Amino acid sequence: MAKQQEAARLLEQEAVAHQTYRMKLHSPTIAGEARAGQFLMLQVRDGNDPLLRRPFSFHRIQREEGAVEILYRVVGRGTWLMSQMDPGSTISLIGPLGNGFDLSNSGAGPVFLAAGGVGIAPLKELVDRLLSDPSRSAGEEVHLFYGARTAAELLDASLLAAPALRIHWSTDDGTMGFRGTVTQVIEQVVRDEGVRPTRLYACGPLAMQHRLGLWALREGIDTQLSLESLMACGFGACLGCALPAANPDHPTSDHYLHVCKDGPIFSAGSIQWDRIRQQQIAPPIFRCI
Amino acid sequence: MAKQQEAARLLEQEAVAHQTYRMKLHSPTIAGEARAGQFLMLQVRDGNDPLLRRPFSFHRIQREEGAVEILYRVVGRGTWLMSQMDPGSTISLIGPLGNGFDLSNSGAGPVFLAAGGVGIAPLKELVDRLLSDPSRSAGEEVHLFYGARTAAELLDASLLAAPALRIHWSTDDGTMGFRGTVTQVIEQVVRDEGVRPTRLYACGPLAMQHRLGLWALREGIDTQLSLESLMACGFGACLGCALPAANPDHPTSDHYLHVCKDGPIFSAGSIQWDRIRQQQIAPPIFRCI
Amino acid sequence: MGQNTTAADRSPDLSVHLGPLRLKNPVMVASGTFGYGQEYEDFLDIREIGAIVVKGISLAPRSGNPPPRIVETPAGMINAIGLENVGLEVFLDAKLPHLRDLGIPTIVNIFGNTVEEYAELARRLDGQPGVAALEINISCPNVKQGGMVFGTDPTLACEVVGAVRHRTSLPLITKLTPNVTRIGEVARAAVDAGSDMLSCINTVAALAVDIYSRRPKLANVIGGLSGPAIKPIALRCTYEVLQAVRCPVIGIGGIASATDALEFLLLGARAVQIGTANFTDPAVARRVVEGIERFLEVEGFRSIEEFIGALDLECTFPFAEASCQSLDLDG
Amino acid sequence: MGQNTTAADRSPDLSVHLGPLRLKNPVMVASGTFGYGQEYEDFLDIREIGAIVVKGISLAPRSGNPPPRIVETPAGMINAIGLENVGLEVFLDAKLPHLRDLGIPTIVNIFGNTVEEYAELARRLDGQPGVAALEINISCPNVKQGGMVFGTDPTLACEVVGAVRHRTSLPLITKLTPNVTRIGEVARAAVDAGSDMLSCINTVAALAVDIYSRRPKLANVIGGLSGPAIKPIALRCTYEVLQAVRCPVIGIGGIASATDALEFLLLGARAVQIGTANFTDPAVARRVVEGIERFLEVEGFRSIEEFIGALDLECTFPFAEASCQSLDLDG
Ligand SMILES: Cc1cc2nc3c(=O)[nH]c(=O)nc-3n(C[C@H](O)[C@H](O)[C@H](O)COP(=O)(O)OP(=O)(O)OC[C@H]3O[C@@H](n4cnc5c(N)ncnc54)[C@H](O)[C@@H]3O)c2cc1C
Ligand SMILES: Cc1cc2nc3c(=O)[nH]c(=O)nc-3n(C[C@H](O)[C@H](O)[C@H](O)COP(=O)(O)OP(=O)(O)OC[C@H]3O[C@@H](n4cnc5c(N)ncnc54)[C@H](O)[C@@H]3O)c2cc1C
Ligand SMILES: Cc1cc2nc3c(=O)[nH]c(=O)nc-3n(C[C@H](O)[C@H](O)[C@H](O)COP(=O)(O)O)c2cc1C
Ligand SMILES: Cc1cc2nc3c(=O)[nH]c(=O)nc-3n(C[C@H](O)[C@H](O)[C@H](O)COP(=O)(O)O)c2cc1C
Ligand code: FES
Numbered sequence A, B: 001m002a003k004q005q006e007a008a009r010l011l012e013q014e015a016v017a018h019q020t021y022r023m024k025l026h027s028p029t030i031a032g033e034a035r036a037g038q039f040l041m042l043q044v045r046d047g048n049d050p051l052l053r054r055p056f057s058f059h060r061i062q063r064e065e066g067a068v069e070i071l072y073r074v075v076g077r078g079t080w081l082m083s084q085m086d087p088g089s090t091i092s093l094i095g096p097l098g099n100g101f102d103l104s105n106s107g108a109g110p111v112f113l114a115a116g117g118v119g120i121a122p123l124k125e126l127v128d129r130l131l132s133d134p135s136r137s138a139g140e141e142v143h144l145f146y147g148a149r150t151a152a153e154l155l156d157a158s159l160l161a162a163p164a165l166r167i168h169w170s171t172d173d174g175t176m177g178f179r180g181t182v183t184q185v186i187e188q189v190v191r192d193e194g195v196r197p198t199r200l201y202a203c204g205p206l207a208m209q210h211r212l213g214l215w216a217l218r219e220g221i222d223t224q225l226s227l228e229s230l231m232a233c234g235f236g237a238c239l240g241c242a243l244p245a246a247n248p249d250h251p252t253s254d255h256y257l258h259v260c261k262d263g264p265i266f267s268a269g270s271i272q273w274d275r276i277r278q279q280q281i282a283p284p285i286f287r288c289i
Numbered sequence C, D: 001m002g003q004n005t006t007a008a009d010r011s012p013d014l015s016v017h018l019g020p021l022r023l024k025n026p027v028m029v030a031s032g033t034f035g036y037g038q039e040y041e042d043f044l045d046i047r048e049i050g051a052i053v054v055k056g057i058s059l060a061p062r063s064g065n066p067p068p069r070i071v072e073t074p075a076g077m078i079n080a081i082g083l084e085n086v087g088l089e090v091f092l093d094a095k096l097p098h099l100r101d102l103g104i105p106t107i108v109n110i111f112g113n114t115v116e117e118y119a120e121l122a123r124r125l126d127g128q129p130g131v132a133a134l135e136i137n138i139s140c141p142n143v144k145q146g147g148m149v150f151g152t153d154p155t156l157a158c159e160v161v162g163a164v165r166h167r168t169s170l171p172l173i174t175k176l177t178p179n180v181t182r183i184g185e186v187a188r189a190a191v192d193a194g195s196d197m198l199s200c201i202n203t204v205a206a207l208a209v210d211i212y213s214r215r216p217k218l219a220n221v222i223g224g225l226s227g228p229a230i231k232p233i234a235l236r237c238t239y240e241v242l243q244a245v246r247c248p249v250i251g252i253g254g255i256a257s258a259t260d261a262l263e264f265l266l267l268g269a270r271a272v273q274i275g276t277a278n279f280t281d282p283a284v285a286r287r288v289v290e291g292i293e294r295f296l297e298v299e300g301f302r303s304i305e306e307f308i309g310a311l312d313l314e315c316t317f318p319f320a321e322a323s324c325q326s327l328d329l330d331g
């Protein structure tokens, strides 16, 4: 699983939801190694502005075509510049990075996938892998809980639909699916249908993952949360991407995990949630100036 | 003659010689004010890399179309990035800047124009103005001495040809026209044809302009040299674009002209040539790494 | 008025008090980057700017350093202009009247080779109509005589500022250099000697060379780095100065947008100066003023004063016990 | 050989002497940006690098500062990692052997909270096979205890270096901070205390804030600026240090290309370290080595030693009388 620096060609760039784009990149070496839940570091453009690469999860891995897809939301200058690129451009990538989702044992029972907003990005590839896993018994469902603030931020159903996948849609404003949060929908399904997942995969706002993570911990449900942190390198060299680690032996002393190499996929129990600072929660996307 | 900051649209981008491009920009306000010999400051791209604007002379001013053209040579990162731009792009310009050529009295006798390499840029618009000057008597010729290292660096004759214009071509390697320098051709024409210009306009390498300037000074020929300097602003604010000024009263004390506001067009006699440092002579274009 | 608030009432108040000065907004333009104002009149109505700091003035005219004087660097530039200026005489006769007529607060940046020269400049500028304040430049890294040496030593800084203080009743701003170990000490010395305000930072001492010609890119070898590259350093210096003194501080360094300006104000700077950015966007000062106004409006501040110094240094843990109670999934 | 020179004979010699060290090329990777080497093995053959400076090591392991630890700035980044490291024990047992097996010169960057800790680190590293030299970090701006305070005061610098010197016969490099008024003084102090070489610079103290959350962007508030933005500052510091001392100097700061590296070498630095650029281009060190080789070839230098310190400070006037004679048009 060697990491690569590869000059990729932008094959497709498509607006797929409000301020959200899908990029398809020809990058055969990376595509050949990548696994669901891993990520790549993308150089936005040549030169120093911006200086650092941006991390993005694999949205789809198309090994045969030698291509990978990412799904990204425009939240700042780097992602805005990305959205202006035309097919044919060359983009430098480093990948695959990080641990990826643990897919072992996924056949043991129903699994829940929770996506908040652009958190759907890594879960698409995961869905494809789960559903094509031969060890999975046909009866055991894969539930995707997928919510956003409003319908315009959601991917079109056709992009996600799959035979054995149950999608539970929700929006904060009720413009699509259940009116409320992903967490509330999960609550309802658990309560009303009596489903108890053997594993919960999640990606989305930290507050959502925290809430789901604590619940899963209490319920003894195995979790695979895709977490974020600011990153300079993406491959373990800068030590910038720290997250407080749960350390049962020393609950009060600080100890850190590194998102790019210990993660980005973590179990809820490995994180010391109450040591996460306000500053690590991504600032609001809206920028007035 | 107000200076303007204007968002121009790139109308045409064309390779016209070795590493040399012509850009046509829709910029009606600037086009409406610009005069031959003036220049504009072009923002290579948004953001900080590169930080400063780049100065370029007006190659052609198409007032009716609201367009200006520049002719530029790729010598570094900024000009390289410029050469990668596609028509339709928006480019921020500031202009018109500087004093421009003095065209008054141009009808009084033959005039010489000397262009070294991309120094042809401002002389094209000048030729057009000189030839359309109604005060110019038909018999008095305009001689354009145009040289470069090799034929590939020269514009095609069709781009310059005009009824009353005599073009004297030269190349260092003899691949086009006279084998030798522009200065040598001028020498020859002066000697063999006995033409004595009333005015010399020139643009090109500093060493060439220096040589021609001294000769013209000795001969009492009025000079209009288009000179260069590193520039941060282009409009008199930074004081970065200094050139040593001739100061007959104080020949040894340093005193400076500012290329962006006192120039870029200077008479040979206004410059203190012997105080120009090696560092002000543009470094060789060739870069091996 | 009462209930009857108009739109105008609701647009945020940008005016700031800076010790004895009151400005209509906290955005100034920095010395040496805005000439004497005229250079910019084609690009914007310079009366929209809070105050203009003019190019550094010395007693006698100075022709400056030999060229090359500038070089571009990553997200910055180095200059070694060498304080070329028209001299006090010409400034008073030919430059100041125009600025006075426009009614724009004019801050005169002064420098000398000796303490006496600084003092003499102050004396002659004292009481000049149209001069709102003096900015004492003890921080220019690219002239050998004077300049930065005064700014790198608290004792010398104290001497210069004290001498100036004795010759003028004009509000005094001392401009600090970042090229010191402890900027807070120089800041305190300047304030102790009678400076009403401080501005920081001047440029960072820097150098560039050309590997092909094997020469320094600047004739002066050393110059001063400015532009976006130095903003993080300028913010740190401003933070340290604000911890050291209580007087108004003016933030300078790499400001090219309203966001940049607001960062300095957030720390507690009561005004900012825009330098290098004027070269690439000559109307940047207006854009910054407008951006600050829009920011305050959208973020719900009635005035810039409410925002100045609003930095929150407390560390909060949103997922700590207390906050978690309400997050229980099955509640 | 004689006439019979082969292509290999003509390819330039990149090897450098650095006091007691001899390296196959002058390109090192900087402490804290290259882990312990392994992180980069997928991207390049790390044996192509002149030397590796490992992440700063303390006696006990350190978990570092709370996040956020990094922030991007114009052409740079600020870090406040807080010197997170595995500690000496684990380094010796788990990291050093691998580097030793690869045969790559390994420079161990050390830091402590007290002079005694530095000395103890030196004692325990002395004689460890595979350690080529120690780099004494007295210049880290983002930890409260220790670090930069030693580097900002010549007396303290002297104490630390002296204590280390007494405990080891390994070649010593002292790493200097730019956050001082006169870097040359600290440089001299370090050399007087027994440092064989100097490296400069460590990061520039810096700060960033978020105007929306109104908080510092780093949990530690202050951090260290690195990357292309600081290159002009690093070059100036290197220049000043070279004027102050005669020992070998290693240039660091914003190097991301062969051109950048050659700029430091031109000033007289005998080697360079690449830091931040490793993050964005993990094979940058190889690219830099190759670029230097190509440069020397094309520009006609037989060895890098010929180029080191070849800076030409003389000012020449190509159009002055003498040179003009031959330029007469009608001659
Ligand atoms: C492992 C991982 C996987 C990710 N996958 C995706 C994805 O599939 N789709 C998607 O839209 N986004 C994803 N993100 C977030 C994405 O990296 C940021 O939105 C992006 O870097 C913002 O860049 P910007 O220049 O537009 O924003 P700016 O805010 O201008 O960026 C400034 C700096 O902050 C960093 N940054 C900003 N937000 C984040 C963030 N949330 N996480 C990490 N760094 C951040 C940038 O990389 C940059 O260094 C992922 C983040 C991580 C860590
Ligand atoms: C008044 C004026 C008019 C000009 N007109 C033309 C023209 O019509 N066509 C043309 O090809 N070139 C012209 N030049 C030169 C042109 O500006 C430079 O070639 C260009 O700026 C190089 O940019 P770069 O990023 O490619 O090179 P780099 O070397 O990477 O640029 C680095 C820095 O040096 C500056 N610089 C480099 N060379 C020059 C130079 N010769 N003069 C001024 N600044 C320089 C750049 O602006 C930039 O700030 C003119 C220069 C001036 C002063
Ligand atoms: C070309 C130039 C000339 C300057 N001249 C002066 C000066 O005369 N007096 C002074 O105090 N500062 C001078 N400065 C410093 C600026 O006022 C300002 O402090 C510095 O550039 C940092 O701000 P910036 O990053 O916004 O440019 C000059 C800066 C530049 C770039
Ligand atoms: C993330 C990071 C961690 C660093 N850790 C150390 C360290 O442990 N010890 C040290 O002496 N310098 C450390 N440095 C400083 C670098 O070694 C180098 O001096 C500095 O970054 C300037 O070089 P650059 O601009 O090439 O990055 C660190 C720098 C960065 C960016
Ligand atoms: S991003 Fe550099 S160590 Fe994780």
Ligand code: FES
Binding pocket: B230, B231, B232, B233, B234, B235, B236, B237, B238, B239, B240, B241, B258, B259, B260, B261
């Ligand atoms: S380029 Fe700024 S004054 Fe001429």
